[in-house]
Amino acid sequence: MSTPTERKVRVRFAPSPTGPLHIGGVRTALYNYLFARQHGGSLIFRIEDTDSTRFVPGAEEYILESFRWLGIEFDEGVSFGGDHGPYRQSERRDIYKEYVRQLLDAGRAYIAFDTPDELNAKREAVPNFQYDARTRMQMRNSLTLGPDETQRLIAEGQQYVVRFLVEPGEEVHVDDLIRGDVKVMSDILDDKVLYKSADQLPTYHLANIVDDHLMEVTHVIRGEEWLPSAPLHVLLYCAFGWVDTMPRFAHLPLLLKPDGKGKLSKRDGDRLGFPVFPLEWHGQDGTVCSGYRESGYLPEAVINFLALLGWNPGTDEELLTMDQLIEKFDLAKCSKSGAKFDYVKGQWFNREYIQRTPDALLAPTLDAILRSEGIAQPIERVEAVVGMMKMKKINFIKELWPLCDFFFIAPTYSMDDKFVRKNWKEGAAAQMRRLADILTGLETFDVEHQRQAVDAWAAADGVKPWNAWRVCLVGTGKGPDMYELAAFLGKDETLRRMQAALDALPQV
RNA sequence: GGUCCCUUCGUCUAUCGGUUAGGACGAGAGAUUUUCAUUCUCUAAAGAGCGGUUCGAUUCCGCUAGGGACUACCA
Numbered sequence: 076m077s078t079p080t081e082r083k084v085r086v087r088f089a090p091s092p093t094g095p096l097h098i099g100g101v102r103t104a105l106y107n108y109l110f111a112r113q114h115g116g117s118l119i120f121r122i123e124d125t126d127s128t129r130f131v132p133g134a135e136e137y138i139l140e141s142f143r144w145l146g147i148e149f150d151e152g153v154s155f156g157g158d159h160g161p162y163r164q165s166e167r168r169d170i171y172k173e174y175v176r177q178l179l180d181a182g183r184a185y186i187a188f189d190t191p192d193e194l195n196a197k198r199e200a201v202p203n204f205q206y207d208a209r210t211r212m213q214m215r216n217s218l219t220l221g222p223d224e225t226q227r228l229i230a231e232g233q234q235y236v237v238r239f240l241v242e243p244g245e246e247v248h249v250d251d252l253i254r255g256d257v258k259v260m261s262d263i264l265d266d267k268v269l270y271k272s273a274d275q276l277p278t279y280h281l282a283n284i285v286d287d288h289l290m291e292v293t294h295v296i297r298g299e300e301w302l303p304s305a306p307l308h309v310l311l312y313c314a315f316g317w318v319d320t321m322p323r324f325a326h327l328p329l330l331l332k333p334d335g336k337g338k339l340s341k342r343d344g345d346r347l348g349f350p351v352f353p354l355e356w357h358g359q360d361g362t363v364c365s366g367y368r369e370s371g372y373l374p375e376a377v378i379n380f381l382a383l384l385g386w387n388p389g390t391d392e393e394l395l396t397m398d399q400l401i402e403k404f405d406l407a408k409c410s411k412s413g414a415k416f417d418y419v420k421g422q423w424f425n426r427e428y429i430q431r432t433p434d435a436l437l438a439p440t441l442d443a444i445l446r447s448e449g450i451a452q453p454i455e456r457v458e459a460v461v462g463m464m465k466m467k468k469i470n471f472i473k474e475l476w477p478l479c480d481f482f483f484i485a486p487t488y489s490m491d492d493k494f495v496r497k498n499w500k501e502g503a504a505a506q507m508r509r510l511a512d513i514l515t516g517l518e519t520f521d522v523e524h525q526r527q528a529v530d531a532w533a534a535a536d537g538v539k540p541w542n543a544w545r546v547c548l549v550g551t552g553k554g555p556d557m558y559e560l561a562a563f564l565g566k567d568e569t570l571r572r573m574q575a576a577l578d579a580l581p582q583v
Numbered sequence: 584g585g586u587c588c589c590u591u592c593g594u595c596u597a598u599c600g601g602u603u604a605g606g607a608c609g610a611g612a613g614a615u616u617u618u619c620a621u622u623c624u625c626u627a628a629a630g631a632g633c634g635g636u637u638c639g640a641u642u643c644c645g646c647u648a649g650g651g652a653c654u655a656c657c658a
Contacts, residue, residue, distance in 0.1 A: 553620090
């Protein structure tokens with residue numbers, strides 16, 4: 076038999092369709108993707124829907140669309156095909172039944188009839204009650220009832236569960252790629268429920284191990300919240316006799332709340348004003364959760380930001396493309412401690428990516444905003460504005476509108492504006508009249524011709540007309556280089572605004 | 584309560600026994616500038632505590648403290 080390291084790398088991301096995909100889940104998927112790509116392996120998309128009561132319609136599609144947007148690609152699984160299917164656990168009932176049977180026959184599991192109510196009562200009555208070697212002989216199960224009575228109850232239609240029989244006194248080792256050798260005594264483990272007769276489905280633990288085995292998964296890369304149940308999973312591999320091909324584990328540090336304590340949760344987004352989901356989510360109860368896409372994040376920025384939360388390449392590089400991440404990613408370099416979710420830095424990543432993205436790709440976003448403001452412009456004009464303005468201090472394209480409205484709407488003039496007061500001083504009106512004359516005389520109204528003419532005059536007369544000119548064209552202290560702005564507005568509009576300013580402002 | 588994991592600037596982190604403990608975000612200051620920005624320069628800012636091991640510990644070990652996760656017929 077081959078060892079996991081010799082086998083072709085196969086990893087999986089296996090969410091349960093109970094709602095929108097959490098940003099922590101996105102990071103887990105990303106690490107799996109990077110790992111798979113780096114090793115020329117496969118990434119599998121499996122749906123873990125063994126809890127029929129928590130199924131949420133639309134969640135699966137939402138998850139798929141999120142990964143499409145982010146550029147995380149799967150090789151096989153639900154909606155991708157592959158020869159290890161089906162990849163939806165609810166479609167694998169018969170497979171699980173077979174393996175439950177195996178465990179039962181081997182005496183590694185047993186049938187229990189205790190109802191949820193009975194168990195709750197027990198937990199109330201006995202402090203720290205746990206269904207295990209110390210207590211199982213006091214419960215209603217096949218061990219205490221005997222085979223005949225067990226068969227009779229089943230035939231009678233009593234609901235039951237199958238529990239894993241954990242032998243005490245054993246030291247269980249979880250060999251974790253990030254944390255090293257994690258030891259746990261089997262005594263502290265409880266006899267976990269593996270299968271429920273009520274819906275004919277296994278629980279996570281059983282389905283997970285059976286599927287990972289059958290799908291030939293070589294590495295299980297998942298969140299730290301699974302570390303406590305990892306020993307149980309190891310024991311299951313042992314019980315099935317699959318230790319030789321047991322996957323290697325890597326438990327990732329958790330994403331923590333930016334403030335206070337605890338792991339990042341759904342509600343923190345609304346509370347602190349940043350998305351915790353990749354895409355906007357519309358719940359059935361009418362609630363809407365904001366998404367990174369709709370908030371104006373570029374997928375590359377989200378990927379880069381997430382990749383560095385819990386891992387780093389060991390160098391000072393921070394801006395990394397997906398290809399670079401694939402090349403540099405290393406599970407051994409993952410940190411062990413949880414990372415507070417620093418969304419301010421996430422915004423910085425977005426700013427960096429906006430500045431690196433071609434104007435033509437950014438223009439449609441601004442164009443949509445302009446249209447919502449009732450401004451329709453040829454897309455080339457919008458693109459030009461993006462080009463002039465994207466170096467401003469903005470984290471999102473939507474922040475551009477208040478900074479660039481003057482491109483499309485003639486300003487009003489007021490001495491109440493600090494910038495106007497400061498720059499519409501003695502001689503300003505005369506300067507602007509002279510400037511208007513110069514501009515009027517220009518045959519070609521582009522940046523270079525303006526610069527030549529105006530700079531020559533400014534140098535000869537020793538004047539600095541630019542700020543007063545900005546008052547005329549913008550109305551206040553913002554905007555791009557004056558020549559670029561004037562060229563964009565065109566000669567007519569430029570002169571019109573200058574005249575309007577001269578009419579409206581004091582003749583100083 | 585029990586079990587496990589974790590602990591370097593406010594935050595994300597580098598350091599794999601010997602460093603002026605480095606970088607980034609954020610903050611502050613300055614320079615440049617045709618406004619706002621950009622860019623550039625600089626500043627403040629950290630090894631939880633206590634014991635060991637060692638010639639030498641941020642680094643290895645132990646204890647304490649703190650944080651986190653798990654403790655369902657949920658994943």
